[in-house]
Amino acid sequence: MGRVAPSVEEVGGEPPPPALGPGETVSGTVAELRAAYESGRTRSLEWRQSQLRGLLRLLAEEEAAAFRALREDLGKHQAEAYRDEIGVLVKSANAALREVGKWMAPEKVWVPLIAFPARAQLEPQPLGVILVFSCWNVPLGLSLEPLVGALAAGNAVALKPSELAPATAKFLGDNVGKYMDATAVKVIQGGPEVGEQLMEHRWDKVLFTGSPRIARVVMAAAAKHLTPVALELGGKCPCIFDTIGGSARDLQTAVNRVVGGKWSSCAGQACLAIDYVLVEERFVPVLIKALKSTLKKFFADSDHMARIVNARHFQRLSDLLKDKSVAASVLHGGTLDAKNLCIEPTILLNPPLDSAIMTEEIFGPLLPIITVKKIEDSIAFVRARPRPLAVYAFTKNAALRRRIVEETSSGSVTFNDAVVQYGIDSLPFGGVGESGFGQYHGKYSFEMFSHKKAVLTRGYLIELTARYPPWDDSKISMMRQLYRYNYVGFVLTFLGLKK
Structure with missing residues (x-):
């Protein structure tokens, strides 16, 4: 198979730590996970709850070490790290701990009278042994959030963290086995070759978070064993910015949320980050003025924005600005600091639509603003492009909101805010089309890693010949x-x- 992750040479930096301990092999680790699951102990409510409690203790007792790891890998301020990763995990694990008994309960279903006498129910059962590939931009959250659901569902789990966030990968490798069942929950570190070895084995489900290019490789490898796969990818999430009306307060609140949804989530290196903004031509001066003043207020201290993950991604983002026509569209920012892997928040106005910045997912602190004659024209603009993970729209127009829901296709739609939907357990997180498939968070995580077995029981009272x-x-x-x-x-x- 092809590689399931970039090589060290591609991304720069030191080689990842050894994947396994002395005497351990990928095959042996997979066999141990399978044996743990087949023993039956992961199915009990007590085991599931004990694992969730262990995860909560890990997050509480090792919080300072987690902050250090996220700081080392991405330069995340601890406030951002808590908001986007640790806090979300605490909330999710507590919710699962509270609800897992209900989630496990058989669900009675209606049976038509034609089958009388009969009763039927759906019994959630664990899938078995799960493999989770997480990514580097939310390296703690996107590792442990799926783990919450997989454990609540009663599975054994192998977690392969991204080698592009080595400090967080090491943190997970050092601590998960201390707080959870070390034979049923394993962290496997390493680079692309480890991913290849893992995909040679049979799994009962694979969850991959990352790029579409690597996702295709994972799916091709999974097809060998007919392994079901869930993909969390991303895409160019648009933000439709309607005129907010006469309220200066509402306008400022909307702009705060745009800035937060673009630059304060890992410096735009997030699958749910706003990728570009669509706005009416007449409203551009007002919006840009508000964006500039808000950026100055939020990021007067550069320490409050994460850095670019590595030299390769820094160069990729720098290259997006090298095109002369793109460079000419820069209205604000654009300063590059290669030594510290920092890029100033940058606003561009109407870069060419066929340029790389408008055809590839940006995944960084560059924000194109695209003008339309009427805000309703933004719907056709979004429809003409691959389906994104999220569509954002700031508008008080109920008719426009309804059209956006009905006429665009995306993993989710959020009105008058951005990114916050990720932290709401009652809403599923996932994409559609090129932005991925499969949904998790809250009960949806439990369901992603469960099989609802249909159970029908009939009596002997009536027999229709x-x-x-x-x-x-x-x-x-x-x-x-x-x-x-x-x-x-x-x-x-x-x-x-x-x-």
Whole structure:
């Protein structure tokens, strides 16, 4: 198979730490996970709850070490790290701990009277042994958030953190086994070769978070074993910015949320970050003025924005600005600091639509603003492009909101804010089309890693012989009635009381 992650040479930096301890192998680790699951202990409510409690203790007792790791990997301020990663995880794990007993309970389902006497239910059962590939931009959150659901569902889990966030990968490798069942929950560190080895084995489900290019490789490898795959990818998330009306306060609140949804989430290196803004031409001066003043207020201290993950991604973002026509569209920012891997928040106005900055996911602190004649034209603009993970729209226009929901396709739609939907457990997180497939968070995480087994139990009170050979016209007629009516209707017809 092809590689499931970039090489060290591609990304720069030191090689990742050894994948496994002395004497350990990928095959042996997978076998140990399989044995742990087959032992049956992961299925009990007590085991599931104990793992979630262990995860909560890890987050509480090792919080300072987690902050240090995220700072080392991405330059994240601890406030951002807590808001986007640790705090979200604490909330998710507590919710799962509180609700998992209900989630596990069989669900009664309606059975048509034609099957009388019968009862039916759906019984959630764990899938088995799960493989989670996480990514580098939210390296703690996107590792442990799926783990919450997989453990709540009663699975054994292998977690492969990204080698592009080595400090966080090491943090996970050092601590997960201390707080959870070390034979049923394993962290496997390493580079692309480890990912290749992992995908040679049979898994009961694989969750991959990353780029579409690597996702295709993962799916091709999974096809060998017919392993189901969930993909969390991303895409160019648009922000439709309507005129907010006469309220200066509402305008400022909206701009605060745009700036937060673009630059304060890992410096724009987030799958849910705003990628570009669509706005009416007449409103551009007002919006840009508000954006500039808000950026100055939020990021007067450069320490409050994360840095670019590595030299390769810094160069990729720098290259987006090298095109002369793109460079000419820069209205604010654009300063590059290669030594510290920092890029100033940058605003561009109407860069060419065929340029790389408008055809590739930016994944960085560059924000194109695209003008339209009427804000309604933004819907056609979004529809003409691949389906994004999220569509954002700031508007008080109820008709426009309805059109955006009905006429665009995306993993989610958020009105009058950005990114916050990720932290709401009652909403599923996931994409559609090129932005991925499969949904998790809250109960959706439990369901992603469960199989709802259909269980039907019938009694012996009634036996309809029309279902059996030898066949004749009367049995066909009877079957027509059976499928046309429910059981009561059939009996009434059979007795001649209903035509």
